[in-house]
Amino acid sequence: MGRPVPYIEADGLPLVRPYVIAWEREQEQRRQRERRRAAVLATLGQDYPAGVTA
DSSP, X not given: OOOOOSSOEETTEESSOHXXXXXXXXXXXXXXXXXXXXXXXXXXXXXXXXXXXX
């Protein structure tokens, strides 16, 4: 068996809706901002509760 593909194609077009992909990208961007915020605060000696958004 080959490697599984992240999506199924039908007639060359992916079956994943664009808004789903956009939502996933937005979520990853939010997680990245949280990681960056935690890193900056850590350099200042402040704790940042992981997973809690302001």
